[in-house]
Amino acid sequence: xxxxxxxxxxxxxxxxxxxxxSVTSTKIFRSAIWLLFSLVGIAGLYFWMQVEFxxxxxxxxxxxxxxxxxxxxxxxxxxxxxEMPKPSMRKTIFSVLAALFGFAFTYNLIDxxxxxxxxxxxxxxxxxxxxxQMLSTTDFGYILPFEVVSMLLLASMIxxxxxxxxxxxxxxxEPKEVMLDNNEDAxxxxxxxxxxVPEPLIIAEV
Amino acid sequence: xxEVPLTHILFVSTALFFIGxxxxxxxxxxxxxxxxxxxxxxxxNINFVAFNKYLYPDKLDGVFFAIFIIxxxxxxAAVAIAIVINLYRSHKSIDVEDAAELKF
Numbered sequence: 001x002x003x004x005x006x007x008x009x010x011x012x013x014x015x016x017x018x019x020x021x022s023v024t025s026t027k028i029f030r031s032a033i034w035l036l037f038s039l040v041g042i043a044g045l046y047f048w049m050q051v052e053f054x055x056x057x058x059x060x061x062x063x064x065x066x067x068x069x070x071x072x073x074x075x076x077x078x079x080x081x082x083e084m085p086k087p088s089m090r091k092t093i094f095s096v097l098a099a100l101f102g103f104a105f106t107y108n109l110i111d112x113x114x115x116x117x118x119x120x121x122x123x124x125x126x127x128x129x130x131x132x133q134m135l136s137t138t139d140f141g142y143i144l145p146f147e148v149v150s151m152l153l154l155a156s157m158i159x160x161x162x163x164x165x166x167x168x169x170x171x172x173x174e175p176k177e178v179m180l181d182n183n184e185d186a187x188x189x190x191x192x193x194x195x196x197v198p199e200p201l202i203i204a205e206v
Numbered sequence: 207x208x209e210v211p212l213t214h215i216l217f218v219s220t221a222l223f224f225i226g227x228x229x230x231x232x233x234x235x236x237x238x239x240x241x242x243x244x245x246x247x248x249x250x251n252i253n254f255v256a257f258n259k260y261l262y263p264d265k266l267d268g269v270f271f272a273i274f275i276i277x278x279x280x281x282x283a284a285v286a287i288a289i290v291i292n293l294y295r296s297h298k299s300i301d302v303e304d305a306a307e308l309k310f
Contacts, residue, residue, distance in 0.1 A: 022245070
């Protein structure tokens with residue numbers, strides 16, 4: 001067993017263990033921290049696979065962005081020390097069965113497929129290659145998905161602001177204005193309007 | 207370098223996928239369900255990068271798919287958290303059982 005294998009199995013056990021704790025922990029804040037460990041472990045797996053760019057993106061976006069966002073939203077919406085109610089026994093049993101059977105079925109397929117043993121070519125991802133192919137307009141270039149994803153990010157940014165914006169509550173001045181408008185609609189002589197204006201004002205303030 | 211067979215990496219990603227699925231089934235809190243979805247997306251990313259490394263080492267498509275999935279996951283998480291905060295403002299709870307106005 002070489003060092004590379006030992007590193008791989010250690011990282012895998014770390015990922016799976018913290019992922020399992022993340023979905024079973026009853027305190028939501030601990031759950032978020034276990035998710036953080038799991039994502040860091042996945043970044044380590046990318047480093048082990050020598051795709052350093054994806055590992056860096058994983059750390060920046062997931063660990064630095066999404067987990068921090070999740071922790072903020074936990075603080076905004078929950079009492080983070082409170083225990084969450086446990087799922088019912090029936091639901092737990094059926095979920096475990098579904099996950100186990102699904103895993104057994106899928107891994108059976110993977111195991112029997114017999115992937116070709118890799119041609120052991122070195123897999124070196126240079127960031128300059130990624131950049132060139134990402135912005136190339138020739139065949140196998142990714143300029144169109146790149147632009148579409150930039151539009152998606154813009155749309156989601158505006159959408160988040162619109163969704164989370166606080167709708168202004170009704171100011172006490174608003175019904176006053178409405179009543180004034182109603183009064184002005186009536187074709188009354190100007191002499192009558194002047195005494196009629198204070199009346200709705202008093203009603204609205206009471 | 208290829209001392210670890212591909213099936214072992216696929217074992218890890220498959221196990222992570224079904225761990226996330228278990229979380230999605232048992233949790234009833236919107237934020238924890240979002241965390242389970244992040245686990246699912248990450249397991250798919252591991253698959254893409256591993257297939258690219260082991261089966262097509264002279265191409266880069268798996269890496270591109272992984273990068274785009276990470277981008278879309280970030281956008282999805284941001285929109286989901288905006289919805290969660292808005293839901294908390296109107297219902298004082300982010301349990302999925304409490305938000306049942308559109309159920310029937």
